[in-house]
Amino acid sequence: MTLSIPLITNQRGPLKMSKVKVGIIMGSASDLPVMNDAIDILKEFGIHTEVEIVSAHRTPEKMVSYAKSAAERGLKVIVAGAGGAAHLPGMTASLTTLPVIGVPIKSSNSIDGWDSILSILQMPNGIPVATVALNGAKNAGILAARILGAFDSEIEKTLTAYQQQMKEKVEKSQESLR
Numbered sequence: 556m557t558l559s560i561p562l563i564t565n566q567r568g569p570l571k572m573s574k575v576k577v578g579i580i581m582g583s584a585s586d587l588p589v590m591n592d593a594i595d596i597l598k599e600f601g602i603h604t605e606v607e608i609v610s611a612h613r614t615p616e617k618m619v620s621y622a623k624s625a626a627e628r629g630l631k632v633i634v635a636g637a638g639g640a641a642h643l644p645g646m647t648a649s650l651t652t653l654p655v656i657g658v659p660i661k662s663s664n665s666i667d668g669w670d671s672i673l674s675i676l677q678m679p680n681g682i683p684v685a686t687v688a689l690n691g692a693k694n695a696g697i698l699a700a701r702i703l704g705a706f707d708s709e710i711e712k713t714l715t716a717y718q719q720q721m722k723e724k725v726e727k728s729q730e731s732l733r
């Protein structure tokens with residue numbers, strides 16, 4: 556199974572696929588403004604990603620080859636964003652045993668966002684998709700990092716430092732109220 560060169564990676568220049576641990580896919584380029592939050596936080600953590608536009612509806616063959624080859628290409632986690640009738644995360648999860656994190660997106664064809672949320676959330680038993688909040692791509696990136704961090708002490712240290720920074724930021728904002 557061959558895949559096209561990833562549209563975007565968070566590294567400059569050619570990237571060895573084995574370095575890429577998180578695959579970020581989305582149903583349309585129009586999802587990118589939301590999905591950039593996942594790309595950016597993983598970049599901040601120093602975790603390599605590949606980014607592809609893949610649609611269960613518009614590019615079903617690409618979705619099948621992407622999901623079926625994901626594990627053998629070295630991916631450990633897939634973050635999948637989609638809006639409206641958001642079938643991409645669930646269909647991807649049905650074609651791989653890798654953990655899939657779904658990002659419901661309030662898109663141009665969403666009624667109010669609940670359509671995207673429920674399409675991703677209400678999976679049948681046997682095919683789990685970890686669903687984050689509407690447009691919650693940042694948390695999807697952090698959750699992907701946490702999954703990797705359970706097996707990688709460097710990532711675990713990075714996540715501990717990130718949480719410490721957040722705590723200090725809250726403490727500082729509290730002090731500014733005094």
Ligand code: C2R
Nearest residue numbers: 582583585610611612637638642643662
């Ligand atoms: P366009 O802006 O391209 O019309 O797409 C995309 O994720 C996007 O949010 C509108 C919305 O359609 C969604 N889409 C899906 C899928 N493919 C595209 N939900 C899918 O396979 O689930």
